[in-house]
Amino acid sequence: EVQLVESGGGLIQPGGSLRLSCAASGFTVSSNYMSWVRQAPGKGLEWVSVIYSGGSTYYADSVKGRFTISRDNSKNTLYLQMNSLRAEDTAVYYCARDRMSSGWYFDYWGQGTLVTVSS
Amino acid sequence: EIVLTQSPATLSLSPGERATLSCRASQSVSSYLAWYQQKPGQAPRLLIYDASNRATGIPARFSGSGSGTDFTLTISSLEPEDFAVYYCQQRSNWPLLYTFGQGTKLEIK
Numbered sequence: 561e562v563q564l565v566e567s568g569g570g571l572i573q574p575g576g577s578l579r580l581s582c583a584a585s586g587f588t589v590s591s592n593y594m595s596w597v598r599q600a601p602g603k604g605l606e607w608v609s610v611i612y613s614g615g616s617t618y619y620a621d622s623v624k625g626r627f628t629i630s631r632d633n634s635k636n637t638l639y640l641q642m643n644s645l646r647a648e649d650t651a652v653y654y655c656a657r658d659r660m661s662s663g664w665y666f667d668y669w670g671q672g673t674l675v676t677v678s679s
Numbered sequence: 680e681i682v683l684t685q686s687p688a689t690l691s692l693s694p695g696e697r698a699t700l701s702c703r704a705s706q707s708v709s710s711y712l713a714w715y716q717q718k719p720g721q722a723p724r725l726l727i728y729d730a731s732n733r734a735t736g737i738p739a740r741f742s743g744s745g746s747g748t749d750f751t752l753t754i755s756s757l758e759p760e761d762f763a764v765y766y767c768q769q770r771s772n773w774p775l776l777y778t779f780g781q782g783t784k785l786e787i788k
Binding site: 595597604605606607610618620654659661662663664665666667669670671672 | 708709710711712713715717721722723724725728729732734766768769770775776777778779780781782
């Protein structure tokens with residue numbers, strides 16, 4: 561059974577750093593494309609970043625230069641290092657597995673972890 | 680950047696009725712569009728991919744159609760558990776960007 565479990569969220573001051581983790585089971589993270597998607601309170605979904613199976617990474621303009629996506633193959637875990645956090649980064653952060661059919665979609669999602677950026 | 684616009688923002692219907700949700704893309708996305716369902720406090724769930732293919736385990740009352748810029752998610756006969764927020768999504772390759780519509784809230788009338 562495929563499972564994704566996020567952790568690492570919490571309350572952080574503006575300008576601070578936080579690292580989110582997403583532990584996967586039932587499949588191999590390094591063999592898949594994996595994304596982070598966030599949702600601000602009461603708002604819609606916003607894609608944040610993707611890491612390809614080959615290791616290439618891509619980011620939304622809103623987080624480029626501040627966030628870094630990575631993975632630990634030995635732990636089958638995906639990460640999101642978030643630096644220089646701003647109030648507008650406050651959101652539930654989901655990790656999701658990308659799947660390709662003709663297009664690219666998210667077929668499995670974690671339960672999410674809440675990041676609150678506030679002084 | 681491709682923008683997805685969903686309508687209506689809110690749809691009020693009763694169980695047993697037919698629901699029709701729309702997603703319009705600012706430029707053609709061919710058939711590369713997905714639909715997700717999200718209930719309060721839960722992660723989104725993939726319903727439809729490639730515009731018209733149901734994801735694993737999705738009931739047959741959910742169907743998708745469309746291509747190019749206009750897409751529709753239809754729920755043929757609403758069940759109580761179908762009241763939720765629905766999002767459409769696409770991915771563009773240049774620049775690489777996944778985008779979501781702003782969502783349609785399907786509420787009980």
